[in-house]
Amino acid sequence: MQSTLIIGGGTIGLSIGWQLARRGQPVELFERDETGRATSWLAAGMLAAGAEIGFEELDLYRLNLESLRRWPDFAAALEEESGRVVDFRTEGTLLVADDRDAAEALKRRYDFMRERKLGVRWLTGAEALEREPFVAPRLAAAVFSPGDYQVDNRLFVDALKEAFVRRGGVLHEHTTVDVIEPHADVPAVRTHAGERVEGSCVVVAAGVWSRDIAGLEPAQNPPVRPVKGQMIELKREAPFDLKHVIRGPGAYIAPKSSGRILIGATSEEMGFDQRVTAGGMHGLLDGAWRIVPGIFDLPIADTWAGLRPASRDHLPIIGPAGAHGVVIATGFYRHGVLLSPVASQEVARLILTGETSDWIHPFLPARFTMG
Numbered sequence: 001m002q003s004t005l006i007i008g009g010g011t012i013g014l015s016i017g018w019q020l021a022r023r024g025q026p027v028e029l030f031e032r033d034e035t036g037r038a039t040s041w042l043a044a045g046m047l048a049a050g051a052e053i054g055f056e057e058l059d060l061y062r063l064n065l066e067s068l069r070r071w072p073d074f075a076a077a078l079e080e081e082s083g084r085v086v087d088f089r090t091e092g093t094l095l096v097a098d099d100r101d102a103a104e105a106l107k108r109r110y111d112f113m114r115e116r117k118l119g120v121r122w123l124t125g126a127e128a129l130e131r132e133p134f135v136a137p138r139l140a141a142a143v144f145s146p147g148d149y150q151v152d153n154r155l156f157v158d159a160l161k162e163a164f165v166r167r168g169g170v171l172h173e174h175t176t177v178d179v180i181e182p183h184a185d186v187p188a189v190r191t192h193a194g195e196r197v198e199g200s201c202v203v204v205a206a207g208v209w210s211r212d213i214a215g216l217e218p219a220q221n222p223p224v225r226p227v228k229g230q231m232i233e234l235k236r237e238a239p240f241d242l243k244h245v246i247r248g249p250g251a252y253i254a255p256k257s258s259g260r261i262l263i264g265a266t267s268e269e270m271g272f273d274q275r276v277t278a279g280g281m282h283g284l285l286d287g288a289w290r291i292v293p294g295i296f297d298l299p300i301a302d303t304w305a306g307l308r309p310a311s312r313d314h315l316p317i318i319g320p321a322g323a324h325g326v327v328i329a330t331g332f333y334r335h336g337v338l339l340s341p342v343a344s345q346e347v348a349r350l351i352l353t354g355e356t357s358d359w360i361h362p363f364l365p366a367r368f369t370m371g
């Protein structure tokens with residue numbers, strides 16, 4: 001049996017590879033660096049369906065919610081098959097407002113989430129403080145979203161790699177794919193070192209670099225661009241502690257069990273620039289300090305900037321490329337970690353059965369080439 005060839009070893013490529021391998025399909029994955037060290041490494045690992053989308057993005061909202069529903073089983077299976085923990089946490093999110101203006105905006109999001117039966121609860125500032133003692137003492141309002149989860153994205157991608165390999169997946173790290181050769185029966189990839197590898201199907205999961213690989217017609221290249229996000233990692237020190245993800249108007253704070261406390265994230269159209277800037281850090285620290293003043297004394301452990309793969313309409317691009325034997329899985333923008341279960345399971349289904357499920361139908365690459 002010919003292998004599925006996956007280009008890109010981020011959360012998307014690794015998840016697809018693992019799902020295929022555990023269904024008995026031979027898979028070879030090509031990663032130009034070490035797996036999981038690009039955008040997926042630089043994320044915050046929040047798994048929240050309604051906190052960060054536009055009110056008009058209902059298809060994406062439904063996909064987010066479905067993936068969230070699949071997360072507990074996905075995490076449990078991954079931990080079992082990899083023998084590693086991924087720090088899957090279920091305390092939920094506190095969305096907080098520090099002034100009247102922010103409280104009005106929060107109320108609109110609360111109504112949106114409530115209409116969709118997300119089980120959210122409106123809290124006064126005092127109630128929020130009771131639930132999470134380190135939030136600012138005079139918050140204007142808060143919303144508790146108990147159905148949100150989070151994961152440590154770094155532990156997650158390393159566990160995916162382990163599970164993929166344990167299931168017999170073949171990993172080519174430090175191997176760049178330069179060219180895709182579409183073909184109805186035996187599509188192939190050509191590596192930078194000049195090797196040609198044939199397979200049964202090629203999956204393009206190269207994140208923000210997905211449009212840079214040669215071989216597809218210009219219109220078939222997924223229209224993704226980088227949207228820069230700067231982040232700060234603080235180190236937890238007693239007595240400071242947080243249980244929930246805290247999301248305010250200027251920043252969010254995601255505490256991991258290891259003591260990493262992540263503050264994110266800016267959203268900047270700066271091409272492939274990954275520099276950390278004074279303005280970016282200032283904005284994040286100010287936004288985080290306003291909602292959780294106790295961060296003030298914590299040491300900074302690290303800072304970085306990652307590149308979110310955003311499509312032209314900010315929705316994922318999942319499905320046949322329009323070139324024989326090539327499938328696209330990119331454009332996951334702010335939600336690639338959250339969407340890993342649904343995207344990988346539905347792409348595996350597409351590859352194994354040829355069936356385009358209703359879940360991925362709104363996100364087909366063909367929407368960019370038709371009409």
Ligand SMILES: Cc1cc2nc3c(=O)[nH]c(=O)nc-3n(C[C@H](O)[C@H](O)[C@H](O)COP(=O)(O)OP(=O)(O)OC[C@H]3O[C@@H](n4cnc5c(N)ncnc54)[C@H](O)[C@@H]3O)c2cc1C
Pocket residue numbers: 007008009010011012013030031032033034035036037038039040041042043044045046047175176177178205206207208209210213228229230231264265305306307308309329330331332333334335336337338339
């Ligand atoms: C600051 C920040 C915070 C975020 N927070 C969250 C969050 O809380 N929750 C959430 O769900 N999402 C979050 N995201 C978004 C999420 O990180 C992305 O959607 C996701 O990581 C995309 O995964 P990917 O596998 O498509 O891309 P990547 O992780 O970038 O993987 C693509 C891989 O392809 C490889 N590659 C590229 N070109 C080639 C080639 N030619 N040959 C071989 N390999 C190649 C790259 O080296 C890379 O490893 C965040 C993003 C950022 C930047």
